[in-house]
Each structure stands twice: as structure tokens, then as C-alpha cells.
Amino acid sequence: MVSPMNKFTLTSITFLCCLLFSINNVIAAENASAPANSSESDDFKWADYKKPWMDDVQIHGFLSQGLFSTSGNNVYGKSKDSVSAGSTEVGLNISYQALNNLSFAVQGLYRRAGESTGSEGEVTLDFAFVDYTFFRHQAGRFGVRAGRIKNPWGLYNETRDVAATHPTIFLPLAYYERSRALYVSMDGGQLYSDYNTDVGNFTFKLNLGLTTSDKELLAAITANPAVQGSLTSDLSLLANLNYEIDNGKYIFAFSYANLSLGYGGEATDPYIDFTSKIDSFMLSAQYNGERLSLTAEYALQWNQFNQLPTPYPGVKIDISPVSEHWYVQAGYRILDNLQATLRYDSSVQDISDRKGVAFNQSQPFLPAHIMFTQDIVFGMRWDITPAWMLRAEYHRVHGSSTVSAFDNPDLTQQAKDWNIYALQLAYQF
Amino acid sequence: MDFSLFNTSSTRKKQHSFCLFMCACLFILSSHSVYALEVITHPDNIEQLKQLEQQQKLASVFAMRTLYWSNGEKIRVIVLPDDNSVHQRFVKEKLQLFPHQLRRTWNRLTYTGTGQAPITVDSIAEMQELVNQTKNAIGYIDNGESHE
Numbered sequence: 001m002v003s004p005m006n007k008f009t010l011t012s013i014t015f016l017c018c019l020l021f022s023i024n025n026v027i028a029a030e031n032a033s034a035p036a037n038s039s040e041s042d043d044f045k046w047a048d049y050k051k052p053w054m055d056d057v058q059i060h061g062f063l064s065q066g067l068f069s070t071s072g073n074n075v076y077g078k079s080k081d082s083v084s085a086g087s088t089e090v091g092l093n094i095s096y097q098a099l100n101n102l103s104f105a106v107q108g109l110y111r112r113a114g115e116s117t118g119s120e121g122e123v124t125l126d127f128a129f130v131d132y133t134f135f136r137h138q139a140g141r142f143g144v145r146a147g148r149i150k151n152p153w154g155l156y157n158e159t160r161d162v163a164a165t166h167p168t169i170f171l172p173l174a175y176y177e178r179s180r181a182l183y184v185s186m187d188g189g190q191l192y193s194d195y196n197t198d199v200g201n202f203t204f205k206l207n208l209g210l211t212t213s214d215k216e217l218l219a220a221i222t223a224n225p226a227v228q229g230s231l232t233s234d235l236s237l238l239a240n241l242n243y244e245i246d247n248g249k250y251i252f253a254f255s256y257a258n259l260s261l262g263y264g265g266e267a268t269d270p271y272i273d274f275t276s277k278i279d280s281f282m283l284s285a286q287y288n289g290e291r292l293s294l295t296a297e298y299a300l301q302w303n304q305f306n307q308l309p310t311p312y313p314g315v316k317i318d319i320s321p322v323s324e325h326w327y328v329q330a331g332y333r334i335l336d337n338l339q340a341t342l343r344y345d346s347s348v349q350d351i352s353d354r355k356g357v358a359f360n361q362s363q364p365f366l367p368a369h370i371m372f373t374q375d376i377v378f379g380m381r382w383d384i385t386p387a388w389m390l391r392a393e394y395h396r397v398h399g400s401s402t403v404s405a406f407d408n409p410d411l412t413q414q415a416k417d418w419n420i421y422a423l424q425l426a427y428q429f
Numbered sequence: 430m431d432f433s434l435f436n437t438s439s440t441r442k443k444q445h446s447f448c449l450f451m452c453a454c455l456f457i458l459s460s461h462s463v464y465a466l467e468v469i470t471h472p473d474n475i476e477q478l479k480q481l482e483q484q485q486k487l488a489s490v491f492a493m494r495t496l497y498w499s500n501g502e503k504i505r506v507i508v509l510p511d512d513n514s515v516h517q518r519f520v521k522e523k524l525q526l527f528p529h530q531l532r533r534t535w536n537r538l539t540y541t542g543t544g545q546a547p548i549t550v551d552s553i554a555e556m557q558e559l560v561n562q563t564k565n566a567i568g569y570i571d572n573g574e575s576h577e
Contacts, residue, residue: 093540097503136496136501141496158541159541165537201494247488247530248530288533290527336528386511386512
């Protein structure tokens, strides 16, 4: 049986291919008519065709490799009291500006992230869409994108896998890897609008479609890495309003998401009736000076988990924890290519049970500290050339709510206070 | 030597003209450095560039926010590498921005597929050649350097 998600992806890719093909035909026809009028119509000149096409094609990519050593809990593989090289990301994209108001873009991503992807890693289609601008003007534009589109969630999510686009190796906890699937991209459409005024630039994006999902997210929700089935997605929505003053000197953003999940598995699977609704918003503010950068983000997430099995056979419960994530971050450019970053980061799974006390009382075999994380980060980033970047950071972590259930399968053994030392080399072009 | 010798009217005149000369030199030097950085376009777009400059839209063009010329054609932005000193001066002095601000905006467009980054060339000579050849292109040069 083809799941609705696969069907949707298939339809959008077919649609994309058809459109690309028909555009090519139109352009080829236009190009072909030109040499026919000239005296040299007999000689085929590849250069005549190649030039305009190549001018409008761009190819870019990135790669990064991390090294991690930790105490207490594992990150990206077996890093506890050891060294892990379990985080690798390689991306390659191609974009084609076919007409002034029509473009195409595709990006493939290879990603290795500890046990959740396995040592061989995973290849995914990161985005693939057609972009049509209905209205364009010097003051702005209005258009639509269809296909798989990155989610404009907060300041960093859209480019979360591109190392150079964020100041530290680990993203702030609000973007934690366990729920990356929830926010990473959407299969469907995006309405977008840019409006440039004398007092700043406004950008509005509205994504509508199906979210992706992975086993890491499922394990995070169920606190059970051994779950057999998989999460499915229902129609979801994500919107972002971004306001920038002085071309990004000051940035303010509001993001909102309304996501729906279901569960696919055997009829006898205890999770078969599981459904989830997630309502969430994030407020973002950033200052980018010549030397100093200041960033703060605050997110609140209302989770509704229905028909979640309990350790007691046949007993299923509905729970609705509200989780909260926030951080403040300061960056200072000591030199143009050397930046220091300091961050205080906090994440709690349930704001009515910030210390996990009630959780521990209801499930005494699980420690309270898997319900929260506070993290102090200090990092240094060195941009060796515009393409190469090397950075190192130290984390002092309190709590383990954001660690991977695959790298740390025994939840009862997760450490409460622990350290992360990390090093990363990255390249972009 | 008697110090009062220097206070004769002819010495004062000399001092005065020397001052004028120095001021003139300073003026020429400073005006040279102000006008050394210059925005260039394809010959067909010179009028439209004037409009953009009047509307103070240059920063917006290089940030890939103002995407179209007034005739509706897509602007082709050409830049030097981030660590090039002419690029750094141009961004600071002409656009009143910092190179890392532009890089952030370009990265977002490039790695989300929602836009294209400027084309990067390695030298001013290459910049001049490409802008001259490419319709709807915009770039910048340092006259001081290009005359070397």
C-alpha cells in the first residue's frame, strides 16, 4: 500500500518534472528560431544554446565533519569517555532561474547522525520545488513554491544542516535533533511575500502540507526506542513573519506551527491508535553589529498526545504537556574571521513539571532529569577562508531531555550533569 | 637666529600658501579615495543604476532583496570574495553594511533554494569584463587599483 505521503511526494515530483520539461521545450523553441533566420543556419553552434542556460544555473554545496567527546551521555555515536566522529553532513544543490519569474531548486543531503541514522548514514531529498512569482516589483514580490520546501522555523531551521550558517556546532536546544523531522521541511506548498520599505524588509512565508517524520521523533514522543511502527503526517501548517532593519542588522521574527501526526503499524501494535496535534510558536530577535552579535529566541509548544500506551497493559492515556525552549546568545568577532560565542540555553518538556518530579513519581523507573536540559556553551569559530571553517566548543549540560534515545538507549542510565567537547571542520561553496 | 625673522609678511604669505597647497592635496587625496570605489553596470543599465542610487537601493540590490531593474529584468549581481579588501571596503563604505551580514542573507537564499547568490569573481579585471559582457549586471571596482 502506498502511504498518502509517498503518493503526495510522487505527485509533486511528477508535476515538477512535467513543468521543467515544458519550460525547456518553450526555451528550446525560442532558441531554435534564432539561428534559422541567420545565414549560418546549417551549422549547429552549441555555444549559442549553452550560454544562456548556464548563466541561470547555480550549483552550491556544503560538507561538515564533527568530532565529539563527552562524559555521562552519548552524542552522535559512542562519544562517552571516548571520541566519536558520528556527525557528517554533505549537501549539494542546483537551482535554475528559467524565467524572470520562474525557477527550480533541488538539494540532496547525506547525513550521518550517530545511531539514529546508523554508521552508513542516510540520503534524503532536502528540498525540491518549483517557484513561481505572480507579482514582482522593486519594492517586493508575491509568489508560490510547490514541492518539498524547508520550514522557516525561527532563525536557524531553514539552513540547520549547513554548518557555516549557525555560530555553534550544536544548534540551540529549541532546534534539537530529536524533533528535527517535525520541522525540517514540508511536502506541499508555500506562499511567500517580500515587501521592502524605508523602515525595513518584511518577509512572510506560509507552508502548507505534510511534515516528514523519523524514528528519532517517535522514540522521543514514546520514550521507547523499540517502537515498531512509524509516524505519519496529516495536513500541517507553518508560518513565519520576518522583519529586518538595515538589511539584517536587526532581525525580528515570529514563527507559528500547527502540526498533525498519526501512526502507521500492525493492527496489534499498542501505538496503533496514537495521534498527535502540536501547536507551537517561536519569537526571535537578533542584532548583528560589526563585532557584536546578540540573539534570543523563545518557543512554546502545546503538545496533544492521544491514546499513548502506558506500562499497564490495555491502559492508554491522553496527555498534553506544554514544552518551552529559550536561549540568549552573544557572539563577538575578535577578528573578521574569528568569532567567540557564549550561550545559555534552556529546554523543558512540561512547564507544569519543570524539574520532572511529577513525571518521576508516575514512572519511578525513569529519572526526573530526562524532562529538562540546561546548557551553557562556549565556542570559537575560525573562518580560515570564505569556504573553510573550523570551530570548537564546550558544553556544560544539566539534564538529558535532548539526547538521542538511540545513542543512549537505556533511559534509566542517562546522566544528569555532563560535558560535551566538540570540534568541527566545514566547507561550503 | 632671531625668532622674529619668521614673522615677516613674506614668510606668513609662504606659510599661508603652503597651507592652501596642503589642503588642496588633502582634498584631492580624500576625494580620490571616496570616488575610487565605484558601482559599475552593463552599458545598457546606466540610467537604471542612477535611479537605484537616487532611491538609495544599492544595499538592497547587493543583499538580493531588490531583484529587478525598473524594466522588470532580473538584476545580475557580481561580487568579489568575502575576504577581498575591496569587497570589504565597498560593503562598509558604499552599502553601510558588514560582509558577514550579506553572507548570512546569501547563505539563506542559496541553501534553501529560495534565491540565487551573487556570482563571485576573483579580481577587479574579471569583474569589469563580466559586468561589461553581461546584460543587467551590476558590480563594483576600485579605480585606484584598476589603474595600476
